[in-house]
Amino acid sequence: MKKLIIEGKKELTGTIKIGGAKNSVVALLPAAILSNGKSVIYNVPNISDVDKLNEMLKSLGADIKYENDVIEIDTKNLKNQAISKEHSSSIRASYYFMGALLSKYHRAVISYPGGCTIGSRPIDFHINGFKKMGATVKIRDNTYTITAKKLHGADIYLDFASVGATINIMLAAVLADGKTHIWNAAREPEIVNVASFLNSMGAKIKGAGTNSITIEGVKELNNGIVEVIPDRIEAGTYLMIGILLGKDLIIDGVIKEHLESVITKLKETGAEFTIKGSKIYVSKAKHLTAVNLKTLVYPGFPTDLGQPMSTLLTQCEGESLFEETIYENRMRHVKHLNDMGAKIHLFDNSAIITGKTELYGEEVIATDLRAGAAMLVAGMIAEGTTTISNIEHILRGYENVVDKLTKVGAKIELVDD
Numbered sequence: 001m002k003k004l005i006i007e008g009k010k011e012l013t014g015t016i017k018i019g020g021a022k023n024s025v026v027a028l029l030p031a032a033i034l035s036n037g038k039s040v041i042y043n044v045p046n047i048s049d050v051d052k053l054n055e056m057l058k059s060l061g062a063d064i065k066y067e068n069d070v071i072e073i074d075t076k077n078l079k080n081q082a083i084s085k086e087h088s089s090s091i092r093a094s095y096y097f098m099g100a101l102l103s104k105y106h107r108a109v110i111s112y113p114g115g116c117t118i119g120s121r122p123i124d125f126h127i128n129g130f131k132k133m134g135a136t137v138k139i140r141d142n143t144y145t146i147t148a149k150k151l152h153g154a155d156i157y158l159d160f161a162s163v164g165a166t167i168n169i170m171l172a173a174v175l176a177d178g179k180t181h182i183w184n185a186a187r188e189p190e191i192v193n194v195a196s197f198l199n200s201m202g203a204k205i206k207g208a209g210t211n212s213i214t215i216e217g218v219k220e221l222n223n224g225i226v227e228v229i230p231d232r233i234e235a236g237t238y239l240m241i242g243i244l245l246g247k248d249l250i251i252d253g254v255i256k257e258h259l260e261s262v263i264t265k266l267k268e269t270g271a272e273f274t275i276k277g278s279k280i281y282v283s284k285a286k287h288l289t290a291v292n293l294k295t296l297v298y299p300g301f302p303t304d305l306g307q308p309m310s311t312l313l314t315q316c317e318g319e320s321l322f323e324e325t326i327y328e329n330r331m332r333h334v335k336h337l338n339d340m341g342a343k344i345h346l347f348d349n350s351a352i353i354t355g356k357t358e359l360y361g362e363e364v365i366a367t368d369l370r371a372g373a374a375m376l377v378a379g380m381i382a383e384g385t386t387t388i389s390n391i392e393h394i395l396r397g398y399e400n401v402v403d404k405l406t407k408v409g410a411k412i413e414l415v416d417d
Helices: 022-034 048-059 092-105 124-132 163-173 189-201 232-245 256-268 303-313 334-339 369-381 401-407
Strands: 002-007 012-017 038-042 063-067 070-074 107-111 136-140 143-147 155-157 179-183 204-206 212-216 224-227 246-252 273-276 279-282 318-323 343-347 350-355 363-365 385-389 411-416
Touching (some): 002 369, 022 038, 022 163, 022 224, 038 189, 048 063, 092 124, 092 163, 163 189, 189 204, 232 256, 232 279, 232 303, 256 303, 303 334, 303 369, 334 363, 369 385
Parallel strands (some): 155 179
Antiparallel strands (some): 002 411, 273 279
C-alpha cells in the first residue's frame, strides 16, 4: 500500500505547472472510439485513470501510442465486446463506453461503473437518455446490456444538470438519425472540450457550455484532434496551498474563466493573489476570515474543491458554514481533520468550521480522491509529520503530485508500505 509522508509548514516558492483536466480526459479517451480513423489527444495528464482507460481501449482492439503527454489512438482494428467488471469497477468514467459503443455499434455491454464512494451516483439519467433515443436496456447481475436497432434524435430533459449524463448522451447522439436536444445540460468546461473533440471528427454539436445542447447526427466520424484543457480542480487545490504556504509561488497554465467562482470565494476570505494571463502569483495570506460556502453545479463553486476548501477554512478566523449539495458522502474527511486539531461540527451534509486552529501531523486516510486532496492540504500546513494512506485515490486525479510539490519546496515522500 502506498503512502504519502509530509513534513508540514514548508514555505513554497517557484512554479507549479498545471496538467490536463482529469474530468476531460476520462471522457475524451472513450470518445476516441467513435472515430473511424486516428485521434490525437494532447496535454494528457499523467494520472492512473488514464492508464486504466487505455487498458480498456486496448481490450477493444485500439492501437495506442502514448509518449510524454500525447496519446494517438487508431481504431481500425476496433471490435465491440463487453467491458469487463474488472475494468469497469476500477473507474467511474468507464460509463462513457456505454454512449460511445452504443453510438458506433448499437450495442454496449458493461458492468456497473465503480469509482470513489462519495455518495449515490446513479446512472438513471444516462439510461433514460439512451431509451429516449430508441435503446433497450437490460440489467442482469449488475451488468448493463444496451442495444438499439437504430438510434434516433430525441428531446431529452435532465432533472439534474449531470456532467456524465450530458456527455454520454452527446456520445450516443452524434451518429443517431436526426437531431437530439439536451435541456438543462451541464455547462462545465470539460463538456465544451469533449464537444470540440467530436466536432473535429465531423460531429455537429452546438451549444456546448450552455444549458441547451443540440446534436445533429452524422453518418460517420473520422480523424479527431484535441488538447485537454487545464485542470481547474488541480489549479484550485494548489492555489489554496499557495494561500497557506506560498512565497511568490506561481501556478502556471490556468484558464481564469474556469475558476471564477473559486477565485471570488478565496478573495472573500481575504486571500490576495494576482492573475496575469495563464499564471497566478500567490503568497501566504496574512489573515484569513471565515466565509460561507455552498457547492453547486457549474458555474457555481465546484464540489470537487469543497473538501480542500474545508481545510483552508480551518485557517480562517471565525465560523464558516460549508454546505455540500451534490454528493452526500463528501464529509468523510472531516473526522481526520478533527483528529489533526480542526474544530468541525457536522450536521446532515453540512459543516460548521471554527477557526483559526493549529493542525498537527497525524496518520490519516484518503477516503476518496478529493478527500485525499483535503488531507494533502492539511498535511502541508500541519505541525510535524502527516502520513496519508490509501493515496491511490490522490494519484487518480493529481498528476506527478510529489514531484510538483517537492520542486517548490515541500518535503513530501511517496513510499510503499
